[in-house]
Amino acid sequence: MRKSAKTWFRWISYLEGASFLFLLCIAMPLKYMFDRPEAVAVTGGIHGFLFSLYLIAIxxxxxxxxxxxxxxxxxxxxxxxxxxxxxxxxxLKAEG
Incomplete structure (x- = not known):
């Protein structure tokens, strides 16, 4: 159980971190530089869901x-x- 929880936490951490970087580096520039607000709407929803999962994982x-x-x-x-x-x-991985 504890090992699977660590694996689950690792995956959620990676996905949440990647979605945040995607939101900051791709979706927001598309919104503000190229007038494409739908990029933030879609990515923001996905990131919000992953952020919620991350908090549950914590x-x-x-x-x-x-x-x-x-x-x-x-x-x-x-x-x-x-x-x-x-x-x-x-x-966390370094600590074992």
Whole structure:
């Protein structure tokens, strides 16, 4: 159970991080530079769904692995930083 939770968290982290980067680097320039707001509408919805899954995954990991409040706060903060979920996942993997 714990190993599958780590795998699930890893996948959700990667997908959420990638969707955030796509939103920032592709969809938003399309909206503001080329007047294509539908790019943000579609990508924003997907990112919002993945962000919600990421928050749920944080709760699951916090319960299963008894994360301290600092780790939980860091995981939530990582979602708001470009490349944040990737850095967090790398640190978690290094810790074992």
């Amino acid at each position: 709760v699951v990991m916090a319960v299963l692995f008894r994360w301290k409040i600092v780790r939980i706060a860091g995981a939530v903060l990582a979602a708001f930083l470009p490349f944040g979920p990737f850095v967090l996942e790398r640190r």
